[in-house]
Amino acid sequence: MTAVERPAADIVADRSGALCFIVRSAPTGAALLLRRRGGTAPEDELRLPLDGNGADGPHAILRGDLPLAEGRWNVHLEPPEGKPVRLAPGLNDLRALVDRAADFRAGGTAPVRARIPYKTVESNLSLVSWQRTPHAEAADLHVTGATLRIGGLLYGAGLTPSATLEARRRTDGDVLWEPMAPVTVEGPRFEAGLPYGALAEAARRLTGPQIWDLALRPAPDAAPVRIARILDDVPLKKQIFTYPATEFGGGTARPYYTKSNDLAVRIEG
Amino acid sequence: MRISFLIHHAYGIGGTIRTTSTLARMLAEHHEVEIVSVFRHRDEPVFDPGPDVRLRALVDLRKDSPGYDGDDPLHAQPSRVFLRSDNPYKQYSRLTDRRIAEHLQTLDADVVVGTRPGLNVHIARQTRPGVVRVGQEHLTFDVHPWQMKLALSALYPRLHAVVTMTEADARSYRNRLRLPGVRLDAIPNGVPEPPCAPSDLEAKWVVAAGRLAYVKRYDVLVRAFEKVVAERPDWRLRIYGAGARRDRLRAEIEKRGLYNNVFLMGAAHPLEAEWPKGSIAVATSSMESFGMTLVEAMRCGLPVVSTDAPHGPREIITDGVDGLLVPRRSADAVADGLLTLIQDDELRHKMGRAALENSARFDPARIAERYDALFTELTGGPRSLTGRRFTGAVLGGVYAAKMAGRRLAA
Numbered sequence: 001m002t003a004v005e006r007p008a009a010d011i012v013a014d015r016s017g018a019l020c021f022i023v024r025s026a027p028t029g030a031a032l033l034l035r036r037r038g039g040t041a042p043e044d045e046l047r048l049p050l051d052g053n054g055a056d057g058p059h060a061i062l063r064g065d066l067p068l069a070e071g072r073w074n075v076h077l078e079p080p081e082g083k084p085v086r087l088a089p090g091l092n093d094l095r096a097l098v099d100r101a102a103d104f105r106a107g108g109t110a111p112v113r114a115r116i117p118y119k120t121v122e123s124n125l126s127l128v129s130w131q132r133t134p135h136a137e138a139a140d141l142h143v144t145g146a147t148l149r150i151g152g153l154l155y156g157a158g159l160t161p162s163a164t165l166e167a168r169r170r171t172d173g174d175v176l177w178e179p180m181a182p183v184t185v186e187g188p189r190f191e192a193g194l195p196y197g198a199l200a201e202a203a204r205r206l207t208g209p210q211i212w213d214l215a216l217r218p219a220p221d222a223a224p225v226r227i228a229r230i231l232d233d234v235p236l237k238k239q240i241f242t243y244p245a246t247e248f249g250g251g252t253a254r255p256y257y258t259k260s261n262d263l264a265v266r267i268e269g
Numbered sequence: 270m271r272i273s274f275l276i277h278h279a280y281g282i283g284g285t286i287r288t289t290s291t292l293a294r295m296l297a298e299h300h301e302v303e304i305v306s307v308f309r310h311r312d313e314p315v316f317d318p319g320p321d322v323r324l325r326a327l328v329d330l331r332k333d334s335p336g337y338d339g340d341d342p343l344h345a346q347p348s349r350v351f352l353r354s355d356n357p358y359k360q361y362s363r364l365t366d367r368r369i370a371e372h373l374q375t376l377d378a379d380v381v382v383g384t385r386p387g388l389n390v391h392i393a394r395q396t397r398p399g400v401v402r403v404g405q406e407h408l409t410f411d412v413h414p415w416q417m418k419l420a421l422s423a424l425y426p427r428l429h430a431v432v433t434m435t436e437a438d439a440r441s442y443r444n445r446l447r448l449p450g451v452r453l454d455a456i457p458n459g460v461p462e463p464p465c466a467p468s469d470l471e472a473k474w475v476v477a478a479g480r481l482a483y484v485k486r487y488d489v490l491v492r493a494f495e496k497v498v499a500e501r502p503d504w505r506l507r508i509y510g511a512g513a514r515r516d517r518l519r520a521e522i523e524k525r526g527l528y529n530n531v532f533l534m535g536a537a538h539p540l541e542a543e544w545p546k547g548s549i550a551v552a553t554s555s556m557e558s559f560g561m562t563l564v565e566a567m568r569c570g571l572p573v574v575s576t577d578a579p580h581g582p583r584e585i586i587t588d589g590v591d592g593l594l595v596p597r598r599s600a601d602a603v604a605d606g607l608l609t610l611i612q613d614d615e616l617r618h619k620m621g622r623a624a625l626e627n628s629a630r631f632d633p634a635r636i637a638e639r640y641d642a643l644f645t646e647l648t649g650g651p652r653s654l655t656g657r658r659f660t661g662a663v664l665g666g667v668y669a670a671k672m673a674g675r676r677l678a679a
Binding site for chain 2: 010012091092093094095098099140141142233234239240241242243244
């Protein structure tokens with residue numbers, strides 16, 4: 001019931017992660033145009049023709065298994081003639097995404113793809129997209145004493161008993177992942193306890209606040225897999241999935257989810 | 270019939286604005302309807318009442334507008350008519366006194382409807398003869414300051430009708446004020462049928478929504494949910510809304526180790542898409558003039574666990590049928606209510622179905638019928654511009670048919 005009359009899309013998600021865009025005011029022959037923010041390559045643009053037939057009016061479906069690069073995608077309506085216009089968000093019925101982690105079969109090799117539509121601060125419609133193989137999905141986090149217990153599921157790779165939890169200090173040029181803690185493995189499930197002291201130890205030479213990104217190395221010869229939380233309907237976890245700060249050895253540590261919903265720990269000395 | 274609403278500001282966001290916009294839109298199906306906003310802060314309303322409703326403002330406060338009124342010297346002098354005890358008093362002035370008076374003395378309408386006590390008092394004092402004067406009460410008489418009660422007792426006898434949100438509030442007016450000849454009716458707010466399907470009641474989520482303010486008692490809810498989690502750690506709670514208590518609630522959630530089960534989601538617009546993500550709605554207010562969110566949740570098919578707060582909840586929920594009413598301020602009682610619906614899938618589904626059916630009585634079409642009947646009676650019989658005569662029942666059918674048509678067209 002807003003007064004601003006510009007085209008809006010209602011979205012309905014299904015359990016496969018597919019998004020159905022319904023643009024009632026779309027003219028015949030119009031298409032949905034998705035553009036990745038900051039992208040210039042041909043694959044940073046995706047056109048989905050709007051099908052005018054159907055009870056709900058013109059609609060287009062973004063399949064859950066369609067490749068879509070990781071990042072933020074702006075959603076436009078492209079009329080048959082004329083320039084594309086940014087779509088306004090309508091009603092996003094994302095109930096099928098709420099507990100999506102349960103729908104994924106861990107152990108397969110298919111990429112984990114997740115897209116969550118959201119309303120930007122300028123009230124435009126965008127999607128945030130992830131596409132990861134393998135993918136480590138975080139479940140509950142528990143802060144006990146000066147230890148952060150992280151549980152989760154690994155998709156798209158095998159977990160070995162010698163898996164490790166690793167951390168990397170996020171500063172320019174610092175690209176080394178350092179092992180921090182052993183991992184308990186049960187099928188595709190992992191659990192690890194990260195002692196904040198280990199991070200402090202690794203960074204004793206440093207002053208000021210530090211951010212540590214966290215990853216799971218499934219096997220000694222495998223590449224580290226970022227731990228993230230993407231299999232639900234919450235596009236930006238940072239302000240919603242928040243965790244207690246812990247004082248330890250002269251500093252404070254707090255786990256948080258980054259702008260792309262990757263797990264990190266912030267330490268302030 | 271020509272119906273004119275008088276509202277504080279029609280261009281903002283708020284329960285009264287939204288519900289007035291919805292009601293005006295419905296009434297405009299059969300009548301000539303206008304919304305007159307005392308103030309205008311922005312160009313377009315957030316809640317558009319539609320093309321059939323005339324919307325205008327008396328005092329333009331858009332700084333970039335050629336008609337900007339903010340510099341008028343009269344606007345710097347305090348109002349002598351608007352109620353000092355009504356919250357936005359400081360925004361009113363000699364200028365609003367004059368503009369509202371001019372508007373009401375030259376009103377080209379059969380019925381004028383005020384939407385808050387301060388404006389109802391303007392209507393009582395300044396409306397020209399021959400116009401039916403109706404005052405809406407969107408809050409609750411009992412919690413008004415005594416100064417306001419005194420003023421209302423002196424001025425409301427000049428109204429033709431007072432419309433409250435609840436029967437209980439209408440009783441308060443009846444018992445506490447002497448209003449001879451003033452019609453007292455309770456007509457709740459209308460809540461439209463949501464545009465998406467009802468919840469399947471299978472997700473292990475409880476949903477609450479409302480400002481993060483003390484009166485909503487989310488602290489009680491967090492404590493209650495601690496008890497729920499102790500028995501059912503697989504169930505989680507989402508609280509939608511923004512507000513001053515956010516940090517305090519956050520700290521409470523962390524202190525109790527509930528950060529994997531209780532989430533402060535922030536404000537969500539539209540909220541209609543969020544209810545179906547849950548299977549139970551919960552409200553813990555210590556006071557609730559009406560309780561729009563309870564109706565919204567029920568229209569999405571959720572059974573509601575609510576505190577029995579004065580006055581709204583017990584007039585919305587039928588205890589044990591479409592939800593559970595529990596004593597106020599008791600975390601244990603809220604937890605027990607939630608666990609009853611969590612543990613018993615069959616009961617949850619049964620109450621959810623009842624919630625869906627019973628909440629249809631709040632459909633805007635039905636609410637508009639009740640206003641229509643009231644106005645028709647007060648103006649002395651059915652008399653529309655086109656000369657058609659409707660009985661209440663026929664009219665009701667017409668509203669419902671129009672609503673259905675709108676939905677098909679949408």
